[in-house]
Amino acid sequence: MPSSTSQAGRGSFGWVMGTLAGLGLLIAALPVVIILIMSFSGGTNLDFPPQSLSLRWYGAAFDVLFGDKSEGTMSAFSAMSSSLIVGLVTMLASVSVCVPLSYAVVRSQGRWRHVAELLFTLPIVFPLVVLGVAYLLMTEALNRETGIDLGLFRLAIPHITLALPFVLRNCLSAMNGVGVDLEEAAMSLGASPLRAILHVVVPLMKPGIMAGLIFAFIISFNEFTVTFFMYTIDVRTLPIWMYSRTVSSLDPTTLAISTLIIALDVALIAWVDKIVAGKGSLF
Amino acid sequence: QNRRFAGKTIRILTWSDDTGLAVLRNIAQTFEAQTGAKVIADRTGSTSEMVAKLKAGGNRPQYDVITLAGVGAVTLASAGLLEKPDLNQLPNLQSVDQRFRTGADGHGIGYLLWTGGMLYNTRTFKAAPTSYEEMWNPKYAKRVFLPPATWTDSLDTIVAAAKLTGGSATNVEGGFKKLAELKDRVLTFGENPTQIAELFRSNSLDIGAVYAPAFFAKELKDPNSGLGATYNLKEGFFADLMYTIVPKAHPGESSVIHAFLNHTLDPVVQGKMAEDVLNGPVNLKAVLSPEAQKSPFIIKPEQLGSTAVIHDKAVIAAVRDSWIKRYTQTFS
Amino acid sequence: MSYFHSGRLRLALLALPAIVLLLPFFLAVAFVLRFSFSAETQAIEGFSLGRYLGLLDPFFLRSVILTLKLAALSTVICLVLAVPVAMLMAAITQPIWRRIVTSLILLPMILNLLIQSYGWIMVLGPNGIINGVLLKLGLLDRPVQLLFNEIGVLVGLVQTALPLAVFPILGSMRAISGQYLEASASLGAKPWVSFRDITLPLLKPGLIGAASIVFAFNASAFAVPLLLGGRRVQTMGVAIRDMVSPMFDWGGAAAAGVTLIAITLATLMAATWLSTRSTQWQGAR
Amino acid sequence: MDKHLELRGIGKRFGTAEVLSGVDLSIARGEFVCLLGPSGCGKTTLLRIISGFESASSGQLLLDGQEINHVAPHLRGFGMVFQSLALFPHMTVAENIAYGLKLKGVAPAQRASRVEELLHMVQLPAIADRPVSALSGGQRQRVAIARALAVPPKLFLLDEPLSALDAQLRDSMQIELRQLQQQFGVTTIVVTHDQHEAMMLSDRLVVLKGGRVQQCDTPSHVYRKPANAFVAEFLGAANLLPGVVRGPGMVEVLGSTLALPSSLPAGSKVTLAVRSEDLRFEQAHLDAPARPNSISGEIDFLRDLGAKSELILRCGDERLRCHGSDAQFQSARCGQRVNVLIDAERCSVFAG
Amino acid sequence: MDKHLELRGIGKRFGTAEVLSGVDLSIARGEFVCLLGPSGCGKTTLLRIISGFESASSGQLLLDGQEINHVAPHLRGFGMVFQSLALFPHMTVAENIAYGLKLKGVAPAQRASRVEELLHMVQLPAIADRPVSALSGGQRQRVAIARALAVPPKLFLLDEPLSALDAQLRDSMQIELRQLQQQFGVTTIVVTHDQHEAMMLSDRLVVLKGGRVQQCDTPSHVYRKPANAFVAEFLGAANLLPGVVRGPGMVEVLGSTLALPSSLPAGSKVTLAVRSEDLRFEQAHLDAPARPNSISGEIDFLRDLGAKSELILRCGDERLRCHGSDAQFQSARCGQRVNVLIDAERCSVFAG
């Protein structure tokens, strides 16, 4: 490997940095890895390491999601399908507005970039509980005053708010790489400005768009706090279902479902990474 | 009679704990099987969360039936959010103990008895402790737990501490002082019963109260869990009547709702719930196996006797907010 | 004017849909602000400073201080860990390893905290892995208390915020040419000295960005203190949640939320101001 | 002259900065014109005004006598090659070249055959299906040219098209570009800052400085009769020496009086521009009488560059760069005093 | 020779790719050596091995006879100028230059005076307090050089130090760099792919190709006596023509038989390398007998470049590039047949 590592390999610096990096990764991954291991436990208690290994919880998870009980009151199926639908709505909506926005921001020569980034970072730093209550009270007020029932959108709207910062960052960094000259080249070949965007800019933003889509989906699919305030008995997501199964009594089935979700998310992340090839910033 | 509600839907809100799960198993599923109605259930957290949701939702129809603690029913009733069920449509109510038929000014239908006692570590205690005073024993410093402030059990705990200092539910000053002594000795607040069971199993806890043994139906049968529970306490144990209520704005049909309420009081259902998650049945005719009859953890109405403390819900509802705040502040 | 600037209106139109989608958020902010001045606790009704005055009790002030302490500590720890992690990620060339490390660092974001807290209990609990190992090694005779106190909360805050710290730093790290480090080595700088003199100053924008996000994120955290603090670590996030749920003091929660945001923004502005001031001073030398 | 494109008093300001002012230019049909000038002189801006990506602050742009100031770029029908080439990285070579045809609605079969034909013309058969990222610099260059010519453009505009290539490749691409242009007969404007490139390519050179046209003529003429000292210096690494007119046809430069063509009155300050390749030196004999039209100096730097040798001479405070043959290099040494002969025919004298 | 740096059999592989193999080189104290070669030939890798940023896969690196293969780069004490310059963007000019001194623990006052001195040497007084972002390309270049020389280095290494500059600035920086090196007397190794630059700068040229040394000699020698066809072509835009030996000293090239020095047996295939500036052409008279040592062809491309004219001649399938004087340009026309005279002294014949 090139110098950076051969140099880092030298002396105390390499050791200390390597150890800290390892520690960081360990802290990030440890609890999740333990959950992964526990999902293969053969017992019902939380002994770690598990006394015996089995796939029984995966069987139970399959039952709950797709088996006989999937239609009944114990079912996670409807929660999963609304999670998927809300996730899809969130990803499509947030990406389809962030692409034109990042185009506008980058083409306005960076003057608005700071403002846009700041505005769109606020949702990350806003206390989620307060946001949840505010959205809930507003939605109910809307319903009271106008009778409008937002349906799935009562979840999708807050999810979009939370996904926008991440999606915008991805789109901006993708848009940065698309020179005006490419657009001008398309125009010099006879493309109208709009066609130039559709034929050249959008395809070239693809890595950022894909990363944005997937991040939006992951964020929506795993969002809990605001959803907890906003969900209704008819529109619930998988994290809410898992919450009801774990908040006061641990059902190991949820560990198996968690593992499946992690596998899905990790596969998506690896796919994004393949698309952006380590160059784009995921945030 | 059979499948008379085919195609109808009823939406219920219940607890997230094992009791909630048992509601699905023993009440919702049997109701579906008997009437053909479809039950959609939401199981989220505690009574106060349910109240918050209903209050924020205002008159938006979302749930048909809610099961929750008495205090919550009183709060919601006084906010004018509840509908009075028609008692004539609830034949099973006739076999319910007179004291526990309705509450919250007729808005709540008695449903089960929730009882709180003391939990202890069977490895530490050769015999079950007999007073809440045990928790103050310095031996158990950092091995004690208490219920979380947001639960009604914390109100019971305050009263228990008050009783130790000669006070009562209407004179709790001493109780708060007494509780303050535990400030640095508490390991955790038992927000999550599974975690509490885990801590007992791993021998990290010795004692805790006031807490419902009902959370630990499985563990109490398992000698390896290290978990024991007792109601035999000098200062008494705490009993609370849980209600089913019907929000004013409900999406479902009244007849289905009443059938469901009636079903919750069915002797078989009540018996199953008692055996399954140690709920105290309110139906005097509840069908219990001989073994369950003997169980010290299933408190039947007739067993309430003189040691059971049953709060005046209206009083508790009035002081609840300030007690929760003081309890929280005492321990942080 | 270039052909592209002339379309200012066009650019504004392109930005519009995103602004529209962000509008609910701003409405929510306005709503919270308005609610915090409400005279009623459960509805917007009249104007009053009562909600804010209600926050002036020692209990809430203690939780402010605790929150700031935990947020600041976790920010520092996050940065100390995130810089080496970002260095590692920037140095990785094989895609497979990059994907593995990226996934590892993102894990905290993709799993429900409630479930992760079970994992932490198995690691940090009195009977957990760490205590088990320490007891077995004979380093302890009694389990150390790592959970249900500030240590547990700190660990949880660091874990959940680590991905938010790593990526801004990684961005800055990638922008630093390896040749700067080689240049300083060719001038005789040891690796530690290069790190202090070259890497850290050049990472500054990324570090400030990362620190801001982590600080803000952790200052408003409530799930971690709730789950890993065993209810004993009363941060502002937890206090706000308690106001919302068992106490139904929504106006108070709004006021506390506004206060939290104000404090966070003020801290961040002060930190940024201090750090840019020191740069200018450096430049003037 | 068949005026194809005409610029009348084109000016451009960015904010308060005047980047172009009063640019007048007529370009004949089929002509090959180079805009040449140092960095920042406004070449790119002028080309972008012609292509429509910038609008002029003042002046008129006429194509075949029609004002086109307000025609949108995509409607002008000018082919353009960008400095960065701006090949679409998400398209194959064939897709890039066919893009303009596709926009015109040409049928796929015809597009393919036209692409074939163009690739053949730019001597790149059989790469149609490659992604552009798999091409070398020179190949990309040719693809960019083919793309711009796919739909025969009214004007062919190129902004520093070869500057990204290395010297050897640039050399051969210049010849190719010139030959292609002649084949197509399309009116062409190229921007460059490389005088060698400009001379290789163009029928006419437009030398710009600070947004103003300095000279506009054939390359040979600009080279041999530069309009001012700037043009002289910019075209061919000239030495600019300060002098004073001493009498009719007599100029004093660096202490020597030279016979040079100058009609300025005695006493006026002048600048003498003389190219390094036009200076020949010989060994100075200290005792020999000073040769006419020569300046003496000391060799400060000396390198054999193979085909020629490079010298820097210090004459008082001035440094004079000259090229010698390699034979002369053999006998010269650093520190030596030599005479430099100035050929009056080959140098220019400017007032000021 | 006072060997300062010695490379013995240096080899380097990246994975399975052999980037350098068996590089032997001795560099004398105070010598100025250029590593010259096409892109990807391993120049940068070799320089990085010398500086210690890469380690050699095989071979030894000796400084003053001591092996330094395993000495960490920051302990080697070599000054380095990077292609990107790598000026620290968060430091002022003075801080950049003083950084090495600061690391050495030199007192601030002394540092300041040394910075002053160095800035004076690179002719940039009074910019000490500017941030490096406020400098032009040429100024940055000089600051980078000053920084590398602040603590007198044992070796001075430069990787394509001038490639980012435009042609005119590069020209003058070359002269300056060479003069600075002579002033300091420091042993210097420069990497470049520009043959003109290499000849301007170095005492000795090392021509690399595919990780192997092709030739290592003075610039003049390499130019005049290239070791092989690659070197001949790389140094000075030579024409390479295929030929066959017909007898002793007789080579047939493009249908003409030329008298050329060649000791190869008759029938062997050879390559004739002849530079464009060594080819002179004259009008061909169809009826006149063929001149000795001449090739005839047709003018395909013709431009007046001022100082010289550029021609491309088509001789059968081959294209021959040659330069003529501007006088010759006046009389030549495209399509004309001309003869090109080849000077046997000035061309090289290689086997194969």
Ligand SMILES: Nc1ncnc2c1ncn2[C@@H]1O[C@H](COP(=O)(O)OP(=O)(O)OP(=O)(O)O)[C@@H](O)[C@H]1O
């Ligand atoms: N959009 C703009 N806003 C402000 N000033 C500009 C803009 N575009 C160009 N300029 C200025 O106009 C002047 C001319 O720029 P232009 O790009 O035309 O120069 P150029 O001759 O092409 O130079 P180069 O050879 O460096 O490409 C420069 O001083 C530049 O800074």
Ligand SMILES: Nc1ncnc2c1ncn2[C@@H]1O[C@H](COP(=O)(O)OP(=O)(O)OP(=O)(O)O)[C@@H](O)[C@H]1O
């Ligand atoms: N870290 C690396 N890993 C794998 N291959 C490498 C690495 N660095 C260089 N190479 C390969 O080694 C060969 C030589 O590279 P090097 O950078 O030394 O060439 P160079 O002569 O400096 O070329 P240039 O003039 O383009 O800078 C190239 O083929 C390159 O692809």
Ligand SMILES: [Mg+2]
């Ligand atoms: Mg330009």
Ligand SMILES: [Mg+2]
């Ligand atoms: Mg290189």
